Amino acid sequence: MRARAVTYTGPGGEEVISIAERVVRAPKSGEVRVKVAAAAVSPTDVLLRKTGGPAPFRPVTPGMDLAGTVESVGPDVTRLAVGDEVMAAVLPVREDGGGQASYVVVPAASVVARPKTASLVEASTLPMNGLTALYALEIAGLKPGQVFAVSGGAGYMAGFAIAFAKEQGLRVIADAKIEEMDKVAGLGADVVVPRGSDFAGAVLKEFPEGVDALLDTALLGESSFPAIRDGGVYIPVRGWSDPESEARIRIKPVMVPDVFERTEWLEKLADAVDKGVIAPGVYGEFSPERVAEAQRLTMAGGMRGRAVIVF
Template identity: 30%
Template sequence: MRAMTYDRFGGNEVLSETRQPRPRVGPSEILVRVRCASVNPVDWKVMAGGLKDLMHTVFPVVPGWDVAGVVEQVGIDTPEFSVGEEVLAYARKDYVHGGTFAEFVTVPVRALARRPASLSWEQAAGLPLAGLTAYQTLTRLGTGEGSTVLIHNAGGGVGTLGVQIAVALGARVIGTASPGRHDTLRELGAEPVAYGDGLAERVRELAPDGVDVVADFVGGVLDVTRSVLAEDGRHASIADPAVLEAGGQWMWVRPSGSDLAELGRLADEGKLTVPVAATYPLERLADAFARSQEGHTHGKIVVTV
């Protein structure tokens, strides 16, 4: 199969298109023929060696954890799916090796869900990691009807989905973003506030009694979180382990087909959409990574296979 791979840690220069063996399908795995796979910052951070002390790496590595495609083969213990079904997954395994920027990828059946009818292939590929990160953060914090939620970096990839999910859960949402993203956040149902000096005061003007939930999707904002959190409030961060010392949760997203199916339900009910900023063919993965590394893209970057 065609695959983008790297055989050492480094920058985008270590990526190349190669031929790799088609993955073997374990008893509890599904082989997916990849239609689209989306880029997340963790992909190029892993490639640079950012998780080498946390996750075992087997070279050559096919990067990528997000996928949308068609079931090509089922394992002997996977009655949930059939050949030909359209699916999506956060396909992270317990070690770094066989990812989604290839023609085929194996996915543990527990991570797989059916593709929502309302999402294109590109949108479906952009949903899993970012959507699950937002959904699991908000639900673990008990977000629900009547909650007031502050989302840091609400205009980012995870934050944009987080706003929609929190609104669907019945929460009032305050979202931090640059002024250029405020109209978009209003359309999604959030009350936007600008970054920078005085942020805590601006949030307090909107929520004088404090907020019930803070979801930090950027890092470096713990002081603001502490100053606006209600006395019995809950908070979590995906980017700042110091949150643990402040009574919060440090989130690491978990592959979950059931959670992904719930996000698909929200999409099909018109409550969740996935913005796509750009698409690239498989052989231009290095260009897609470079676009992601610029850090100013509003929407998912998707690779088509």
């Protein structure tokens, strides 16, 4: 079978993007092949394009999450069936490539039924951000009543983290622009401080001893460390080059590909949508030929949802 796919011919600018045909193999044991309806765009796609990342295969197809219909299943797959409408998390830096292709082979463990109350386009925006939020909370390892801070509280993934933190009985503080403070409070944040140049100072005014963990979706880095109590946890979302740079706190990056096969978490995301705990967000729909535009909008920031490539 052949598929249309967004591809990078190598690292570089938008000139390395092309729409090409690629061969899509049959699924093996523990895999399914999905006819992709929609695949979300993320900053990781742009980082992979610019740097080439760790991808040993060329060309590279980006996209870390998708939604579509199961087209065929491997010989031992029983949980999923042909015709199921599903969403999935997928790693682009592999020979089979990422989600931005019309057909993709994916480990069955990374595939679950889409939420009943969400379209396939909406479902494609859930896996990576939702898994990141759940993994961050697992990394934080907090108990009910402890304080969890989220920078960039109005962001899409931050909203998931706030909602799930409240489900776990945590106290949540987040920041937001003045016009978005009510929205963030509506997600469940106990305290919302105005977004500004001194996030740590604003947090310490509310919690003078510091918070127990901080999920840094706004990429504040070391300037946010004073907000964390001694022995607390700093959780960056884009990795961290020097895990020993601050002895007073623990730095634990969230590397979401580590949990792409946590089937129960993907199912939790779908259930949370159906129960109204979280909501999918679609900023806009783009054809594969408009992927460069979708990437530019993604990197410009301020999107409260994801740009989605629709096949």
